[in-house]
Structure formats: structure tokens, C-alpha cells
Amino acid sequence: LITYWQANVGGANWCGKVQSLIEDGATYAPNGAAVSSSWAYYGANCLNMHNVPAGYLGAQVHLVKSDGTLCGSAPWSFNGSSADLQTSTKPLNTSSSCPAHAIYRSDAHAQHYNPDTGSWPTSNWVSSPQLQF
Amino acid sequence: VNIKGRHARRLGAVFLVAGVLGSITGIALGGDSISTDRPSIGGWPQDTDGDGVISDKGDERIPELIKAVGDDGTEGYVRYEDLNGPQPSSPEEAVKMSGVDRAIPLYAGDGVSVIGTYTLTSGGDPSGTADATAREAAKAEAAQAAG
Numbered sequence: 410l411i412t413y414w415q416a417n418v419g420g421a422n423w424c425g426k427v428q429s430l431i432e433d434g435a436t437y438a439p440n441g442a443a444v445s446s447s448w449a450y451y452g453a454n455c456l457n458m459h460n461v462p463a464g465y466l467g468a469q470v471h472l473v474k475s476d477g478t479l480c481g482s483a484p485w486s487f488n489g490s491s492a493d494l495q496t497s498t499k500p501l502n503t504s505s506s507c508p509a510h511a512i513y514r515s516d517a518h519a520q521h522y523n524p525d526t527g528s529w530p531t532s533n534w535v536s537s538p539q540l541q542f
Numbered sequence: 543v544n545i546k547g548r549h550a551r552r553l554g555a556v557f558l559v560a561g562v563l564g565s566i567t568g569i570a571l572g573g574d575s576i577s578t579d580r581p582s583i584g585g586w587p588q589d590t591d592g593d594g595v596i597s598d599k600g601d602e603r604i605p606e607l608i609k610a611v612g613d614d615g616t617e618g619y620v621r622y623e624d625l626n627g628p629q630p631s632s633p634e635e636a637v638k639m640s641g642v643d644r645a646i647p648l649y650a651g652d653g654v655s656v657i658g659t660y661t662l663t664s665g666g667d668p669s670g671t672a673d674a675t676a677r678e679a680a681k682a683e684a685a686q687a688a689g
Contacts, residue, residue, distance in 0.1 A: 467630075467636055467640075469626075471586065473586045476585055476609075477584065477585015477586045477587070477588065477608075477609055478585060478586070478609040478610060478611060478617070479586055479608060479609065479610035479611065479620065479625075479660070480610075480611050482625065482660070482662040482663075483641075483662060483663070483664055484627075484640075484641055484642055484643060484644050484662040484663065484664065485627065485636075485639060485640065485641075486640050486641050487630070487633070487636035487637050487639065487640040488637075488640075489633075489637040489640075499663070499664060504611060504614075504615030505615055506611040506615050506616075506617050507611050507615075516586070516596055522630075522632070522633045522636065527631075529629055529630070533595040533596065533597050533598070534595060534596035534597075534598065535594065535595060536589045536594055536595060536596050
């Protein structure tokens, strides 16, 4: 079962990735690969963010059911260093409305502080392929 | 009688205009104004053009009230503004806000009645790098305190 999920942004082009922790080697959509107890990366789309000053980056992530229902959100994470940023990890919190066998995707976006304007321009939302929890 | 009739019609017209203006003003000054740029209610948008990105434009516009499942499993809606939360005023404030849990109202479909809460919260994944970094920092702090 996939049990945890998070997003990270960083790298030379500030690309965003959504990743999930798979505990037991279960097969997951869409490519059918099986991974045991490790983070699987999805949705490596670039956020079109340039010249981000070190330590000024934020990211937020949502878990979305296939019908568009939000089934979980992690709060904004901000980095205080020049390192790439991972959002807080988030466990899958199952309920009858967000069952473990449902199809989800995880969408993340980022923002960075612009010291010249004092504003926080935001990126598009990076959307993962379907995730089978 | 004709004079009274004309007066009554004028008064009626005045009340009608005042009523319409009042309604418009009331809508314009309403505290919870609905953005005309967004669909008023709906699910989180799909990646309709298949580019792997939700642009928050056109068919991929995020609605004002978004379908969500509350903390106790209740189905309802959260407001776009609540979901985004407050904007930090500086990078320093942003770091203080980082990863802090935040509970927001879960609304019924009318966007007014509060039927629960939706909490933006983190998990405690033992293999997560972010958590591992926090654990290392806590360890170092504890070691320093121990002398």
C-alpha cells in the first residue's frame, strides 16, 4: 500500500515532483511498477520559476480523488536554507469518502519571495499521474 | 385623484430604484464576495489539456468552493482563500509558518453553513527527509542540552 505522500521542488530548473511511499511492493497505476518501501516519484514537471533566492521557497500539496474531491492537504512548507524543498509528509487518512482503494492524484505548487516587490509569485500546479492507494 | 396617483407612481419608482440600488450595494459590499473569475462551486480541476499542470485558468480554473472531505469524513466544501491561507510578510515569517497545521471551515453547499473542519496537517513519516532533518536538529539540540 502507498501510505505517505509529499511533493518536492528544486534542482537547476526548479522542477516539481510528487512522490509517494510504497510500503509493501503493491502495484500502482499508471506504469505498473512495483517498489518496496521507497519513495516513488511522479509528475516531474518544471514550475517555470527562475532566479529563486536561496531560502525563499515555499510549496503546498493536496491529495485529490478522481472526482475532484480533496482528500487531504499538507500545510505550506518553506525552506530556510539553499536546499531543495520537500513538503511535509502526509499519511493517507482513509474514510468512507476517501477509501484506500480509490484513484488519486497529488497536486503541488510552489511560490518564492521576490525581495524587490515583497510579493510571492506562485507557480502552476504540478499534477501527478493517477495514484492507486 | 390624478395628482395622488402620479405621486404614488413617483414614490413607487423611487422605492424601486432605491431597492435595486440597495441590492446592488449590498451585493458589492457583502463580506463573503464570490470571485467572478472562478466557478462558484465544484471539484478540484482536472488536467484538461494533459500537460501535467493545473494552470488555474480557463477549463482548469480552481473553484471558489472546492469539494473536500472533512476531518471526520463529512463531505463538504472548503473556500479557495482558506485553503491558501495567509501570505507570509517576509521569508523569516514564512520559515516560522512552515509545516504548521491549520484547520479551516468545511462548508455545506450554500457556502455559509459550517459543517465541520478540514485540517491541513503533516504526517510523521519516519523515512521522510524533511522529518529526518527535523529529527537530526532535535537530536543535536538534545545533545547540546545534555552537555
